[in-house]
Amino acid sequence: xxxxxxxxxxxxxxxxxxxxxxxxxxxxxxxxxxxxxxxxxxxxxxxxxxxxxxxxxxxxxxxxxxxxxxxxxxxxxxxxxxxxxxxxxxxxxxxxxxxxxxxxxxxxxxxxxxxxxxxxxxxxxxxxxxxxxxxxxxxxxxxxxxxxxxxxxxxxxxxxxxxxxxxxxxxxxxxxxxxxxxxxxxxxxxxxxxxxxxxxxxxxxxxxxxxxxxxxxxxxxxxxxxxxxxxxxxxxxxxxxxxxxxxx
Amino acid sequence: xxxxxxxxxxxxxxxxxxxxxxxxxxxxxxxxxxxxxxxxxxxxxxxxxxxxxxxxxxxxxxxxxxxxxxxxxxxxxxxxxxxxxxxxxxxxxxxxxxxxxxxxxxxxxxxxxxxxxxxxxxxxxxxxxxxxxxxxxxxxxxxxxxxxxxxxxxxxxxxxxxxxxxxxxxxxxxxxxxxxxxxxxxxxxxxxxxxxxxxxxxxxxxxxxxxxxxxxxxxxxxxxxxxxxxxxxxxxxxxxxxxxxxxxxxxxxxxxxxxxxxxxxxxxxxxxxxxxxxxxxxxxxxxxxxxxxxxxxxxxxxxxxxxxxxxxxxxxxxxxxxxxxxxxxxxxxxxxxxxxxxxxxxxxxxxxxxxxxxxxxxxxxxxxxxxxxxxxxxxxxxxxxxxxxxxxxxxxxxxxxxxxxxxxxxxxxxxxxxxxxxxxxxxxxxxxxxxxxxxxxxxxxxxxxxxxxxxxxxxxxxxxxxxxxxxxxxxxxxxxxxxxxxxxxxxxxxxxxxxxxxxxxxxxxxxxxxxxxxxxxxxxxxxxxxxxxxxxxxxxxxxxxxxxxxxxxxx
Numbered sequence: 001x002x003x004x005x006x007x008x009x010x011x012x013x014x015x016x017x018x019x020x021x022x023x024x025x026x027x028x029x030x031x032x033x034x035x036x037x038x039x040x041x042x043x044x045x046x047x048x049x050x051x052x053x054x055x056x057x058x059x060x061x062x063x064x065x066x067x068x069x070x071x072x073x074x075x076x077x078x079x080x081x082x083x084x085x086x087x088x089x090x091x092x093x094x095x096x097x098x099x100x101x102x103x104x105x106x107x108x109x110x111x112x113x114x115x116x117x118x119x120x121x122x123x124x125x126x127x128x129x130x131x132x133x134x135x136x137x138x139x140x141x142x143x144x145x146x147x148x149x150x151x152x153x154x155x156x157x158x159x160x161x162x163x164x165x166x167x168x169x170x171x172x173x174x175x176x177x178x179x180x181x182x183x184x185x186x187x188x189x190x191x192x193x194x195x196x197x198x199x200x201x202x203x204x205x206x207x208x209x210x211x212x213x214x215x216x217x218x219x220x221x222x223x224x225x226x227x228x229x230x231x232x233x234x235x236x237x238x239x240x241x242x243x244x245x246x247x248x
Numbered sequence: 249x250x251x252x253x254x255x256x257x258x259x260x261x262x263x264x265x266x267x268x269x270x271x272x273x274x275x276x277x278x279x280x281x282x283x284x285x286x287x288x289x290x291x292x293x294x295x296x297x298x299x300x301x302x303x304x305x306x307x308x309x310x311x312x313x314x315x316x317x318x319x320x321x322x323x324x325x326x327x328x329x330x331x332x333x334x335x336x337x338x339x340x341x342x343x344x345x346x347x348x349x350x351x352x353x354x355x356x357x358x359x360x361x362x363x364x365x366x367x368x369x370x371x372x373x374x375x376x377x378x379x380x381x382x383x384x385x386x387x388x389x390x391x392x393x394x395x396x397x398x399x400x401x402x403x404x405x406x407x408x409x410x411x412x413x414x415x416x417x418x419x420x421x422x423x424x425x426x427x428x429x430x431x432x433x434x435x436x437x438x439x440x441x442x443x444x445x446x447x448x449x450x451x452x453x454x455x456x457x458x459x460x461x462x463x464x465x466x467x468x469x470x471x472x473x474x475x476x477x478x479x480x481x482x483x484x485x486x487x488x489x490x491x492x493x494x495x496x497x498x499x500x501x502x503x504x505x506x507x508x509x510x511x512x513x514x515x516x517x518x519x520x521x522x523x524x525x526x527x528x529x530x531x532x533x534x535x536x537x538x539x540x541x542x543x544x545x546x547x548x549x550x551x552x553x554x555x556x557x558x559x560x561x562x563x564x565x566x567x568x569x570x571x572x573x574x575x576x577x578x579x580x581x582x583x584x585x586x587x588x589x590x591x592x593x594x595x596x597x598x599x600x601x602x603x604x605x606x607x608x609x610x611x612x613x614x615x616x617x618x619x620x621x622x623x624x625x626x627x628x629x630x631x632x633x634x635x636x637x638x639x640x641x642x643x644x645x646x647x648x649x650x651x652x653x654x655x656x657x658x659x660x661x662x663x664x665x666x667x668x669x670x671x672x673x674x675x676x677x678x679x680x681x682x683x684x685x686x687x688x689x690x691x692x693x694x695x696x697x698x699x700x701x702x703x704x705x706x707x708x709x710x711x712x713x714x715x716x717x718x719x720x721x722x723x724x725x726x727x728x729x730x731x732x733x734x735x736x737x738x739x740x741x742x743x744x745x746x747x748x749x750x751x752x753x754x755x756x757x758x759x760x761x762x763x764x765x766x767x768x769x770x771x772x773x774x775x776x777x778x779x780x781x782x783x784x785x786x787x788x789x790x791x792x793x794x795x796x797x798x799x800x801x802x803x
Contacts, residue, residue: 034673035680038446042687073376076327080376083422083678165693165702186700188729188750190766214704 026088028095036092039078043148044096051145055100066093108230113238116231126220130246135199136183137220138167142244153236156227159220169219170194172204173211180204181215273390274340276435280501287781289339292385292430292496293646294737294778297564300648302779305741306786307801312743312755313765314802318787319361321796323348326368332380332774333791336430336646336735338388339780344789345407346796347383350375351397353405358782361798365410375399376678377426378446384495384775385430387438389458394438396427402440402456414461418442418454422678425449430496434506434537437464441493445511445557448488448681453497453508453533455540465540469493469510469528476542477527485522488675490514491529494559495644499537500575503592506537507564507577511557515673517626518553518683525550530558532579534594544594549583549618553626554607554668555638555686556583563649563656564591569718578717580647580658582640583618585611586720600720602713603641603662607634626670626684637666637708638686639731646735646776648744649717653758656717657736657744664708664731665689694730694749699771701730701750710748712736714761724761728752735776737788745788747773753790753797769797 036044036052044052059074060066070089073081082089117123126137143152154161163169172180172192182196192212193203206212223232272278274290282288282295286303293300307315323333325348338345344358351369356362375381375398387394392413393405400419405412419425424447431440437455445451451469456462470489471477481489492511499506513522513529530549535542549556563578569588577591584605588597596616608618626632639661648657666686673683693703703709710732714723730749737745744758753773754766771793779788789798 030672033671034682037685038680038682073373075373076381078381081374081678083676165690166700168702184702186702188701189727189748189752 026085026091028091028093031084031088031092032095035082044099052096053099054145055097056145063090063093063097066096108233108235108237110234110237110241112231113234113236116227116235117238121223121227121235129242135195136197138164138183140239141242141246144240144242145244149236149240152239153232155220156232156235157222157224159218159222160216163216163218167218169215171211171213171215172209174204175208175210177210184214272341274388275390276433279389279433286779287339288341289337289778289780291338291387291432292336293498293561296499296501298496298498298561298646299563299565299651299738300561300646300735300776300778301650301738301740303740304779304781304786305739306781307739307743307755307779307788308741309743309757309764311801315755315765315767315788315799316802318359318798318800320798321346321354321356321361321363323794325349325352325794327381332382333794333796334380334382334384334774335791335796336385336776336778337789337791337796338386338393338430339778339782340388340407342782343407344780345386345388345393346791347385347395349383350381351383351395353386353393353395353410355407355410358780358787358798361796367405367410367412369395369397369401369403371397372399372421374422375426376421376424376447377428377443378424378680379443380428383428383430387431387433387496389433389436389438392458394431394433394440394458396429396431396440396442398426398428400425400427400442402427402431402438402461404438404458404461416456416461416463418463419444419449423447423449424678424681429494432497432499432506433458434499437537439497439506439537441469441508443492443494443511445490445492445514446516446680446682447678448490448514448675449492450487450489451491451493451511451529453493453535453540455537467533467535467540467542469533471527480524480527482521482523485526488514488681489522489526489529490516491526492557492559494557495561498562498564498577500564500591503575504537505534505543505591507532507534507562507591509558509560509562509579511559512552512555515675515681515683516553516555517668517685518670518673519551523551526552530556530583532558532562532577532589534591546587546589546594546596546616548579548581548585548587548616552583553670554583554634556581556640558582559644560642561646563647565649565651565717567651567654567717569597576717578647578649578656580642580656582636582643583608584636584641585618586656586658586715586717587616588717598720601641602658602715602720602722603660603664604635605641626668626686629669631667631669631687633665633689634668635665636661637664637688638668639664639666643733645733645774648736648738650738650742650744650758652740652742653714653738654716654718655714655723655758657738657746657758658713658715659732659734659736659746660711660713660725661731662709662711662713662725662727663706703730712744712746712756712761714758726756726761726763732773734773734790737777737779739779745777745779745790747777747790747792749773751792753777753792767799769793769795771795 124133182194399421469491497508513526710728732748734747769792775791
């Protein structure tokens with residue numbers, strides 16, 4: 001009963017002050033999930049060259065431009081027009097902006113992280129950044145654009161947790177007995193392509209292979225216990241700062 | 249028929265056929281007897297039985313390794329971002345008709361690939377086709393070509409000069425309706441239905457007078473008040489019930505029935521507000537071709553929450569069933585089961601899984617209704633793992649049936665699963681109306697547009713699977729590494745053509761699955777092969793990437 005009375009009083013008050021009840025503000029996250037996720041993905045990075053969750057767009061930079069695209073689509077592309085209100089379109093854009101700013105925030109010291117990366121972390125014996133280092137592991141020049149900081153941190157302390165499919169290692173044995181290991185670059189019905197331990201690009205016919213094995217464990221060592229939490233934070237900050245464009 | 253001038257002789261499966269080289273009107277009688285003029289490909293699936301099988305036999309398992317490029321036609325679309333070229337060409341007496349995305353009809357010389365004319369249709373900016381701004385082909389009757397557009401129009405164009413004959417607004421693109429499939433001509437009518445099941449449309453099939461474009465009949469694929477099946481929808485859910493048409497139907501001239509596979513109910517992944525079986529979603533319907541009245545229906549996946557639309561080609565065959573000749577329908581369904589139905593009555597004869605299935609433990613042996621597994625339904629993130637995954641055990645890419653081998657060939661996604669997520673959803677006209685989604689259990693094992701694949705076989709692979717339709721037993725499998733979006737064509741000489749996501753176009757021995765020939769087309773193949781002959785030479789054509797590739801035997 002009390003609740004009813006209060007509710008009734010609130011309603012009277014609202015009616016007295018504003019004739020039209022104000023609807024709740026649109027939920028940008030929910031609208032995104034219901035309407036955008038199918039093409040753009042949960043992180044907003046499923047469409048090539050677009051990363052909505054990190055402020056990377058092909059055709060727009062300002063909020064009004066983005067709202068315009070949400071409302072009107074991009075003619076002659078897969079991005080359709082919508083029937084959103086201006087407020088709903090703005091809520092989606094604000095949700096994406098907030099997501100981008102969260103992604104940009106990081107706690108560590110990137111300069112210290114770089115020193116670890118190039119020094120005692122020995123990361124460059126496998127990885128390459130902006131033209132320096134080895135090529136047997138993934139090139140990390142744009143890793144800050146491609147991975148979220150939490151994923152980068154997890155990869156440093158627990159590299160076996162999830163090896164990205166594009167970084168899978170394989171072991172091949174040819175019919176004449178040679179063993180080749182390396183990072184798989186591609187495969188199809190008839191062939192397989194890899195970069196081997198000597199950084200050579202190789203393409204082999206499956207018909208010439210006696211064995212083809214995926215190596216489930218990552219070749220990368222865990223840095224848990226080898227670096228302090230602060231050092232790992234610094235390293236993550238450095239890696240997040242790698243956004244591409246470092247080579248002129 | 250104006251098939252007067254003899255242009256050459258053609259060896260067809262052991263018989264000599266006369267080839268007409270003058271362009272003649274494509275009458276209904278010619279469409280019924282399409283198998284007797286195999287140098288032409290008169291409709292999307294090559295004939296009313298939709299077997300995607302040609303009687304042409306010049307290419308054989310022995311000589312098919314000598315295929316070479318005859319010509320390539322590269323698209324010149326106003327839409328440079330469009331890479332989905334899903335057309336099956338129609339060929340009539342040396343002239344090929346294709347549709348360039350989104351809605352340009354092009355007439356080409358089938359010998360040289362040089363264009364005669366282009367009819368360019370400018371779709372409304374309100375068009376919002378769910379799954380690509382594309383079109384799968386035209387239908388032909390007399391001198392008229394018919395095309396459905398992505399903004400919901402039906403148009404007829406003069407086959408000789410590409411001039412518009414009529415243009416009818418059928419549905420509203422701003423509400424998510426679109427046409428993607430090739431229409432089907434039966435007698436003096438052209439039949440089509442709209443896509444848009446991801447936008448909460450209310451699906452239907454409609455027939456239009458070929459001469460005037462006037463609508464002659466319409467059958468509601470989501471029944472309204474007073475119509476049978478209305479009680480399979482809860483509340484007002486029928487108004488947004490989906491049930492799209494994505495693909496061309498089939499036709500039996502003797503029964504005068506036309507058969508169409510129907511799409512998913514809306515919203516796709518959340519059935520909470522549409523309790524009931526949701527007829528005629530995920531069904532095949534048999535309609536009287538003159539009136540559009542329903543003769544029978546069979547629902548493969550009642551109350552679907554997996555997007556298992558029945559948008560596969562209903563393949564008709566006159567074959568023996570348990571020792572007796574019978575009018576059959578073969579239907580490899582997205583839900584993972586291969587069905588055999590009696591196409592006279594719709595009676596369920598058999599249904600066997602052709603891929604791993606975990607959402608149903610089997611089918612009721614009498615009715616064919618799936619026996620659901622408890623707990624296998626979309627859920628809160630990360631979702632429920634379901635086999636087959638969201639694209640299904642197979643999908644819109646055409647299967648083939650060869651009366652020579654008696655085998656049914658399915659472009660298959662094997663070992664394939666998805667995590668199905670349920671989410672709340674509210675209908676707003678013109679917005680997606682899906683209620684969740686489906687994600688790959690291992691993100692990033694392949695790129696969306698093809699080109700790279702890092703998948704392990706246990707994470708899903710594409711295949712052509714040959715099954716015995718009498719038993720559902722697998723006879724052979726041709727494994728690919730990546731998934732497949734390519735249809736299958738078989739020939740009377742036991743050659744099978746198909747392709748896949750890796751860009752290979754290949755020929756197999758239809759009896760054994762052995763590889764006979766392959767070539768690399770450089771992009772994902774999202775279309776079905778077809779075959780035709782001109783000047784006495786058999787050709788095979790396939791759309792891939794943004795090109796149409798045509799091959800013939802080296803001379």
